[in-house]
Amino acid sequence: KAGVTQTPRYLIKTRGQQVTLSCSPISGHRSVSWYQQTPGQGLQFLFEYFSETQRNKGNFPGRFSGRQFSNSRSEMNVSTLELGDSALYLCASSWGQSVNSRSRLDTQYFGPGTRLTVL
């Protein structure tokens, strides 16, 4: 079956603009998590959605938001972009709530990421 897809793969924006990134999970998966990866801050958890509800959230300002649709596809939005938002944004899908799941078998599958550059 198809893996996790993220669109677009590359994006260049300028400061002050807003951006929307999309993540399509593996068919049948109900959970989507988002992560930010930068050379300076490393990997950071943004948020997790499960069945259209945000279940977990990392320490990011309100400019970062997301949502999940009934087909489990998820979008994240960053408003008023800053230079520091330049990063690789990764999403991952899993059948259950991977961060909370007590199942050892509940595996996350990651997409290739969206590389966002803010000029």
Add this chain to the structure above:
Amino acid sequence: AQSVAQPEDQVNVAEGNPLTVKCTYSVSGNPYLFWYVQYPNRGLQFLLKYITGDNLVKGSYGFEAEFNKSQTSFHLKKPSALVSDSALYFCAVRDNPSASKIIFGSGTRLSIRP
């Protein structure tokens, strides 16, 4: 507050030798612990997680991790390293049940020489 540390930026191992990538954590409750691997040009992959129960957790690609509560460690191990194991490895922790986010370590670059 929860935290996780990977004390080694780089680990070098000869192919065929056992490898260990270290991780220590700090949480106020019972931890959920995770290992992820990021291969060049292949993206991030989930390796394994510890929730509760057996202290030795087996994951993908022959990796396993040992949970040690007294030492607050969750080291990643493999009995015999392969060149293809060369990658960036991340440990992560979630403080159960109050915390709602997962914290990642800074990463350890594992280099396996032939």
